[in-house]
Amino acid sequence: MKHLLGLEGLSAAQLTKLLDSAERFAGVGVGDVPKGDALKGKVVVNLFYEPSTRTRMSFGLAARRLGADVLDFSPGGSSTAKGESFIDTAKNIEAMGIDAVVVRHSSPGAPHVLAKALKPHVRVVNAGDGAHEHPTQALLDILTIRKKLGRVAGLTVGLVGDIAHSRVARSNIYGLVALGAKVIVCGPTTLVPPEVARLGVKIADKLDDVIPQCDVLNLLRVQFERQRSGLFPSIREYRLLFGVDADRMKRAKPNVLLLAPGPINRGVEISPDVADGPNSAILDQVTNGLAVRMAVLNAVCAAA
């Protein structure tokens, strides 16, 4: 694998190889387990044009645990403020001698543009491009499912919320469908584009009917920053129809696995008691994210 630009088009075998590798990386550099050296001497750049907590920090930590040096770029305080373009910025950082770029940008396709613009030895990993894809988030969601429930194929996964603006939804759909899960997407009709059915998922608009069927519920954040206004009447109404709280959980299978990519809007898509309750694997996702990012950096840099 040269770059990881998205999960679209990856086969079950390719996805499984990455997930297996992530399981092997879990815990490397923690306690008595020594750090790895697969990326020793390599330079990994975090090029983040949008805010991030989990993705950015875990990519940085993952690279360091594999022995790489890490450069961190954010537009605030950089020459972006003086008008320097995305490509010029990337090429100038590249001129310092780098091996991989982890990029987050509001424009869908930005990682693809970078993969073409940079020198052939530089690897590009998509850390979220607009509403398009967020491949490592989906991999860590799927790894969490696999670790908690023992399999992915044959499970029913509900993706709930703002499907239209969610890169997490799109990457999850590609990965889960390729691995043989049944995916149901559910949200306000204004936030679920009908074309999504072409990706092999079922569309439903009543969460109360979807919940009892699901082995996994992935509760997606309403992407207020990407929406024009008026896509649903009010946050209160959203919560009443699509928020998961203790009352709604009574309809779920007792062992339903609850995921959320974070940041969570407590009291909107998920109530605080459910977010912190026994079915929630939200913090396990974060832990698994580190292992996934080690596996991805190792896979792309090993091909260098």
Ligand code: ASP
């Ligand atoms: N952190 C994830 C993303 O960057 C999910 C979210 O922001 O809702 O897409």
